[in-house]
Amino acid sequence: MCLAVPGKVLEKDGMDVTVDFGGTRRRARADLTPDIVVGEYALVHAGFVIQKLDAAEAERTLEYLREMGEHAPD
Amino acid sequence: MHLTEPFGDRALTQPLVERMMSLAERLSPRQVRLMEVCGSHTMSFFRTGVRSLLPDNVTLLSGPGCPVCVTPNRELDQMIALASLPNVTVATFGDMLRVPGSRSSLVQARTSGADVRVVYSPMDALTFAEADPSREVVFLGVGFETTAPTVAATVLEAARRDLRNFSVLVAHKLVPPALRALLTSGEVRIDAFILPGHVSTIIGAQPYAFLESEFGIPSVIAGFLPTDLLEGVVGCLELVAYDQAEVRNRYARFVRERGNVAAKSVLEETFEPCDAEWRGFGVIPESGLRLRPHLRRFDALERFTLDLPEPREVHGCLCGEVLKGMVSPDECKLFGTACSPENPIGPCMVSSEGACAAHYKYGAHRAVKV
Ligand code: SF4
Numbered sequence: 126m127c128l129a130v131p132g133k134v135l136e137k138d139g140m141d142v143t144v145d146f147g148g149t150r151r152r153a154r155a156d157l158t159p160d161i162v163v164g165e166y167a168l169v170h171a172g173f174v175i176q177k178l179d180a181a182e183a184e185r186t187l188e189y190l191r192e193m194g195e196h197a198p199d
Numbered sequence: 200m201h202l203t204e205p206f207g208d209r210a211l212t213q214p215l216v217e218r219m220m221s222l223a224e225r226l227s228p229r230q231v232r233l234m235e236v237c238g239s240h241t242m243s244f245f246r247t248g249v250r251s252l253l254p255d256n257v258t259l260l261s262g263p264g265c266p267v268c269v270t271p272n273r274e275l276d277q278m279i280a281l282a283s284l285p286n287v288t289v290a291t292f293g294d295m296l297r298v299p300g301s302r303s304s305l306v307q308a309r310t311s312g313a314d315v316r317v318v319y320s321p322m323d324a325l326t327f328a329e330a331d332p333s334r335e336v337v338f339l340g341v342g343f344e345t346t347a348p349t350v351a352a353t354v355l356e357a358a359r360r361d362l363r364n365f366s367v368l369v370a371h372k373l374v375p376p377a378l379r380a381l382l383t384s385g386e387v388r389i390d391a392f393i394l395p396g397h398v399s400t401i402i403g404a405q406p407y408a409f410l411e412s413e414f415g416i417p418s419v420i421a422g423f424l425p426t427d428l429l430e431g432v433v434g435c436l437e438l439v440a441y442d443q444a445e446v447r448n449r450y451a452r453f454v455r456e457r458g459n460v461a462a463k464s465v466l467e468e469t470f471e472p473c474d475a476e477w478r479g480f481g482v483i484p485e486s487g488l489r490l491r492p493h494l495r496r497f498d499a500l501e502r503f504t505l506d507l508p509e510p511r512e513v514h515g516c517l518c519g520e521v522l523k524g525m526v527s528p529d530e531c532k533l534f535g536t537a538c539s540p541e542n543p544i545g546p547c548m549v550s551s552e553g554a555c556a557a558h559y560k561y562g563a564h565r566a567v568k569v
C-alpha cells in the first residue's frame with residue numbers, strides 16, 4: 126500500500142503539481158513538501174509528494190523501475 | 200525471477216552478496232532471524248530474487264507490515280456497513296476492496312448496490328464530495344505513517360474548503376508501537392529488523408531508537424531495490440555478528456534522521472495518537488490515530504451511527520499468527536488449498552503485499568507441496 130514512485134516535477138500551481146514518471150504524467154499535491162520547485166525530483170505516494178529527491182538517485186531508481194516495468198505510480 | 204534477469208547493476212550487487220555470505224558463515228551455526236516489517240519488502244525480496252540467495256542460516260520473517268492485513272475485522276465491518284448506508288459514497292484505495300470482513304467485503308457490498316469507488320489519492324474523495332453536495336462521501340483512511348499524512352492533508356484541505364459532506368473512517372496504524380508490542384509479547388525470537396523505507400521517509404530514524412535502548416535489537420532502514428535489500432540484510436548481519444544494537448539508515452537518499460518535518464507537522468495538526476486494534480495483536484496502546492477535537496466533524500464514526508454485531512473470524516485462518524512472524528504462510532492448512540489469491544480467505548492472501556499472497560505468487564507453496 127505505501128508503494129512510492131519517483132518522478133520529476135513539471136509544473137507547480139499552489140499545492141498542485143504535475144509529475145512526470147518516465148513518460149506518464151500525473152497530478153499530485155505538494156502539501157507535505159511545500160518548498161519543492163519545478164525541475165526537482167519527487168517521491169510520490171497516494172497522490173502526494175512525500176519527499177524531495179536528489180536527481181542522481183531518482184534517476185537510478187527510475188532506471189531500475191523501468192527495467193522492471195513498474196514505473197506507473199499505482 | 201533470478202539474479203540473471205534484470206537486476207540493477209551486478210557490479211553493485213555482487214560484492215554485497217559476497218559480504219552477506221561471509222558474514223553468514225562467520226555467524227554459523229547460529230540461526231539468524233531477520234524480520235522484514237514492511238509488506239513491500241516481503242514482495243521485493245521475492246520479486247528481485249534476493250530471497251532465494253539468502254544463506255541457509257538466515258531466515259526472513261514477515262512482520263505486521265501491510266496496513267491492509269493488520270486492519271481487524273471490526274474496522275472492516277465498519278467500512279462495509281458505511282458503504283451500505285443509503286446516500287453514502289465510500290472512496291478507498293483499491294487494496295481494500297476484496298478483503299473479507301466478518302460477513303462480506305466491500306466488493307460484495309458494491310454488488311449489492313453500494314457506491315464504492317476506488318481512488319488513487321484521498322484528494323479524489325474531496326472532488327466527489329464537491330461534485331455532489333447531496334451525497335455523503337466517506338474516505339477509508341487505511342495505512343501507516345506513509346499514508347496517514349496524505350489523509351491528514353486532505354482533511355485539512357476539506358476544512359479549508361468547509362466541506363460538509365466529507366468524512367474519514369480513520370483506521371491508520373503506527374509502526375513503532377507494533378514493533379514494541381511484538382518484542383514485548385516475546386512470542387517470536389527476532390535477531391534484527393529490516394525497517395520499512397517509506398514509513399521511515401516520513402518519521403525518520405529517530406523513532407526506532409527504543410529498539411536499541413530498550414530491547415538491544417539491531418535494525419536497518421532499507422529501500423526496495425536489489426542493492427537496498429542486500430544492504431538491509433548485510434547491515435543486519437554485521438550488527439548481529441558484532442553484537443551492536445544500533446539503528447542504521449541504509450536508505451539515506453530518502454530517509455533523513457528527522458524524517459519529513461513538514462509531513463510530520465501536518466500529521467500532528469490533524470491527528471492525535473490513540474489505542475488501536477490490530478489483527479493478530481489485539482489492542483496496542485498508542486498505535487493508532489484519531490482526529491483532533493477541532494476536526495472531529497470529519498470523523499465518519501461520529502457522523503454515522505453504526506450498530507454492528509461483534510466481529511467474527513474465519514475458522515482456521517492463521518493471518519494473525521502470520522503477521523506476528525509466528526508461522527510461515529505455508530504452515531496454514533488453508534494455504535494453497537481453500538485459500539488462494541483467486542479465492543482469498545484472509546487479508547494476507549488478498550493484499551498484494553500480504554505475506555500469503557507473496558509466498559503463493561512466487562511458488563513457495565509448490566516447493567512445500569511437492
Ligand atoms: S504500506 Fe508501507 S509499510 Fe506497509 S507494506 Fe506498504 S510500503 Fe511497506
Ligand code: SF4
Nearest residue numbers: 517518531538545555
Ligand atoms: S493462507 Fe489464507 S487463511 Fe491461511 S493465513 Fe494466509 S490468508 Fe489466512
